[in-house]
Amino acid sequence: MTFRDDHALAAGLASEAGERLLAVRAREGFADAAALRAAGDRESHVFLMAALARLRPSDRVLSEEATREERLDPRRLEADRVWIIDPLDGTREFSEEGRSDWAVHVALWEGGALSAGAVALPAQGRTLNTAEPPKLPAYQDGRFRIAVSRTRPPEFVRNLADLVGAELVPIGSAGAKISAVLTGEVEAYVHAGGQYEWDSAAPVAVAQAAGAHASRIDGAALTYNQADPSLPDILVSLPELATTLLAGIRDLHR
Numbered sequence: 261m262t263f264r265d266d267h268a269l270a271a272g273l274a275s276e277a278g279e280r281l282l283a284v285r286a287r288e289g290f291a292d293a294a295a296l297r298a299a300g301d302r303e304s305h306v307f308l309m310a311a312l313a314r315l316r317p318s319d320r321v322l323s324e325e326a327t328r329e330e331r332l333d334p335r336r337l338e339a340d341r342v343w344i345i346d347p348l349d350g351t352r353e354f355s356e357e358g359r360s361d362w363a364v365h366v367a368l369w370e371g372g373a374l375s376a377g378a379v380a381l382p383a384q385g386r387t388l389n390t391a392e393p394p395k396l397p398a399y400q401d402g403r404f405r406i407a408v409s410r411t412r413p414p415e416f417v418r419n420l421a422d423l424v425g426a427e428l429v430p431i432g433s434a435g436a437k438i439s440a441v442l443t444g445e446v447e448a449y450v451h452a453g454g455q456y457e458w459d460s461a462a463p464v465a466v467a468q469a470a471g472a473h474a475s476r477i478d479g480a481a482l483t484y485n486q487a488d489p490s491l492p493d494i495l496v497s498l499p500e501l502a503t504t505l506l507a508g509i510r511d512l513h514r
């Protein structure tokens with residue numbers, strides 16, 4: 261693979277890692293979920309690190325699957341270009357037979373902002389990316405679904421749904437949930453209580469390129485390539501719903 265364009269590179273790498281993850285699933289089977297999760301994390305991480313080292317040797321990489329020392333390496337804080345990757349987001353769902361809500365995240369952070377990204381959804385047969393951002397669905401009055409974590413939904417989200425008249429849709433993987441906003445399966449994604457830069461960087465790059473709203477739940481900007489990669493809460497929605505959701509969240513936290 262040779263890619264001069266960062267958008268195409270992100271899409272190509274996420275898709276290729278996704279193909280490899282489908283092969284890992286086929287090879288390992290689902291009997292030992294922990295072994296399948298470990299094999300998936302490792303294979304995708306090793307592939308992406310080797311590809312980025314070969315194709316973008318001057319760039320830094322922040323990966324969920326790197327060692328703690330690698331993640332804390334201060335050289336990325338002085339770098340102009342940092343790839344922020346989650347080799348397998350929705351690891352739990354990856355190890356459950358029949359589920360397609362897991363993803364590969366590849367994002368590029370450049371000089372203070374996300375500049376390119378791709379989210380592969382291998383079991384859905386698609387890769388959303390900034391090379392050709394998805395066309396946001398038109399907002400239809402009265403249709404309001406909020407995607408939440410299957411296993412760790414924020415405490416306030418039930419009350420938020422009641423307040424704004426929305427239905428909750430549990431989906432695994434931050435990438436799969438943000439993709440669901442961009443493809444019209446839900447209208448918003450709300451999370452709080454813990455998450456890291458790699459969980460949201462790539463899907464947020466695509467969401468921003470598509471014109472969706474993406475922020476912290478208090479409306480502040482999402483910032484990446486920070487010394488501490490914790491980024492514990494996020495709101496992504498169709499732009500028409502952002503004001504309502506931010507006001508609702510504010511009211512519930514008063």
Ligand SMILES: Nc1ncnc2c1ncn2[C@@H]1O[C@H](COP(=O)(O)O)[C@@H](OP(=O)(O)O)[C@H]1O
Pocket residue numbers: 324346348349350351352408409410411412431432433434435452453454455456459
């Ligand atoms: N409270 C929390 N603390 C830390 N990470 C969290 C979290 N809630 C969700 N995440 C991470 O966000 C991703 C999406 O989670 P969920 O499917 O529950 O919405 C998962 O990434 P990984 O699968 O890469 O570990 C998960 O680990």
Ligand SMILES: [Mg+2]
Pocket residue numbers: 324346348349350458459
């Ligand atoms: Mg993740």
